[in-house]
Amino acid sequence: MPDALDPRFADYAGLRDVELRKSLEAEHGLFIAEGEKVIRRAVAAGYPVRSVLLTRRWAASLDDVLAGLGDRVHVVDDDVMEKIAGFPVHRGALASMERRPLPAVAEILGGTSGAGAGAGDAPRRVLVLEDLVDHGNVGAIFRCAAALGVEAVILSPRCADPLYRRSVKVSMGAVFAIPYARMENWYSGLEELRAAGCRLLALTPDQGATPMDEAEMGERVALLLGSEGDGLSSRWLHEADEPVCIPMSPAAMDLGVDSLNVVAAAAIACHGLMRGTARP
Template sequence: MEIVRIASLEDPRLADYVGLTDVQLRMRTEPERGLYIAESQTVLSRALRAGHAPRSVLVSERWLPDVAAIAGDLDVPVFVGDEAQLQGITGFHLHRGALAAMQRPVLPEPRALLADARTVVVLDGLVDHTNVGAAFRSVAGLGADAVLVTSTCADPLYRRSVRVSMGTVLQVPWTRIPAWREAGAMLREAGFQTAALALADDAIDLADWRRERADRVAIVLGNEGHGLGPDALAAADVVVRIPMHHGVDSLNVAATSAVALWAVLHA
């Protein structure tokens, strides 16, 4: 690796790291520029194991030996600075030691991803990157096969999503899917029963559905505020709910993903 001591915060080679706290800017520019940010040595290590290619690394002086142990053989620049310099570039205190600008991988074709899967999760319209990352962690930890993401869902490779997922978003197979009219037909053709988690009058209890579910299932989770839209509900084969108590109507979407997957895969 090429060690580059930061001499100026205006160095154009640092452009990938500038203003990382500007969510709207990063949501637009990172996909356009074909990159995502891996935060922490743990996430960087998982990204490298997944075969993702770094463009560069940004690290504080005291964490350089740890980064060298992970990425020392890579032919990429490693920008090194003190904590004040790094905060001036990124907009936040880099207390996890390192950031890496990574090339975005090419997403698989949805039908290819479904071919060998039996349990998938569909994230439709989630806007909170924390929830997206937590859902991916549930998928990885509980053993689902893949995640499908609609066009209205927050970016799984946004920095906060990757960090909250503990890097599992880099390990779990996932891809974007088309609008529900096409996506619903695609799931049916692949032999999946589509189960929408929603508060509907005709929803059945999770435990009852689990006992009678199909062998291949797609669990659909919706927006944190208004849930699933009419197109998603129309595409579903069944609407499922988790029974609640004490006047609570539902769980956070990330918690819902964990409960539903536990019921399907382990109960």
């Protein structure tokens, strides 16, 4: 019976320990894909497989993916899986994948990078995430963005990692479908977007801002989305061309339901971004 401390399983250690994972994944340049569907999407997106850890039940359905991996496929019992991962892995299959170097922001904006929607064309609808901390939210926002035609995502330096296990899982693999880059500098980060001709819309809960559906779009638009608690920094809010909001019900605000969660707001905003984007 395999031992949970076996070095072959080192990639899968402490999957619920965010700090441990951050340093382990950075050091070894890996990320974890969970569940058959997401593993398939990671492989299809061209990420090399380091190893796969799965229970017997799942081995058959991933047959084609496992072919050629040789002794990097580890089939274990449920309890061993749980011991290695540190929690019961309901989806029964984990893959350790090699990260690839992230493209630079300029590459993304030039449309020369990525396998995602609009690869080859300069992206006309860009989402910019400032300091989101929750991996699930980042994943959910990537899923919305990809489904609704956003063609690239730019992250602030401190924004949570889209390839963290939970981001990948919640995104259902959308983090592989949409090209993204991370700014090197928060303070001057928006300049590059503006220089690339993006009109900068800042999403704010302030109901005095322009309703999203009425905002002037232009050929290239970047929508700035702030962190879960504080929203956008005042610097970014002031640097944007136009603050935009999702109009809320006055009655609800009276009742204390005074905000949308960040994923719901992002979904509505991405839907609004689609206006006038039909490519010929």
